[in-house]
Amino acid sequence: MFLTTLISAVLALTSMFHIEAKDTVAVRAGADSVQVVTKADTVKLRVPVVGISTNIPYDITWVPGYGVTSIPSFSLEVYPSGWKHFTLGADVEWPMWKHWDTHRFMQVNNITLWTRRYFHTRAYEESPKGLYLLANANAARFGIGFDDKGWQGEGLGASLGVGYKHGFGKSRFWFDTGIAAGFFYSRYDPYVYGKDGTGWYYYDYRGNIADFVPRRMALWWFGPTRVYFSVGFDFCKKVKK
Structure with missing residues (x-):
């Protein structure tokens, strides 16, 4: 008797607030209760999981003695689920330009791993935005040459920095800018163009070859x-709220 009365009351309330049938998924009745489940209870959210970007200055880099060149770059930022302030990321740069006729070479392979600490607490369905601190470490190898001289080697570095990430309303696009400072340590060899008709380059070394x-x-x-100064885009996954 009690259950019949309760169901009647729920149906009366449904009519009163004009809940349409198309918005009702199911009615689950227990021994002493009735629960109405609507679409709002199973809505799917788009949750950002990773962002990708490119560094605009690298795309139009001017190098003294070399001229205007492009340094292809790619940045990946991961937004771990449940992390409200921290993210993880990686940057890759790989210019591989060779101009034999003018003896200009810009060959660099660099990878950087980093983490960021955002000051703003992000919501579950948002990617992190605002002011952040940055810490990174990188490894690189390079072959750089201008005219008849060049340098070839490998190196390691680490930096600390600060930046700001700005969103554009509900768009998945964003703008990211920042600066970092630290150290870079490299072991390298200088080389010179031989001018002997072979087209070869040689180590710039004048000591005993045995040494x-x-x-x-x-x-x-x-x-x-x-x-x-990067422009990026967030990739999302759908999750049930």
């Missing part, structure tokens, strides 16, 4: 290590 050791030169750099 030659590859990567005998060392470079320490302390200062700015990265400046970026």
Whole structure:
């Protein structure tokens, strides 16, 4: 008797608030209760899981002695589920330009792993935005040459930085800018063009050949290590609320 009365009351309330049948998924009745499940209870959200971007200045880089060139770059930022302030990411740069006729070479393979700490607490269905701190470490190998001189080697570095990520309303596009400073340590060798008709390059070494050791030169750099103005896009997954 009680259950019949309760169901009648629920049906009366449904009519009163004009709940249409197309919005009703199911009616589950227990021993002492009735639950109406609507579409609002099973709505699917688009939750950002990863963002990709490219560094615009790298696309139009001007290098002294080389001219205007393009440094292909790709950045990936992962938004771990449940992390409200931290993200993980990686950057890759891979210019591989060779101009034998003018003796200009810009060959670099660089990979950077980083983490960010955003000050703004992000909502579950949003990607992180606003001011953040950055820490990264990178490894690179390079072959760079201008005219008859060049340098070839490998290096490691680490940096700390600060940046700001700006969204565009509900759009999945965003703009990211920042700067980092730290150190880069490299072991390298200078080389020169032989001009002997072979078209070969040689190590720039004038000592006893028996004493030659590859990567005998060392470079320490302390200062700015990265400046970026990036445009990116978020990829999402659908989840039930």
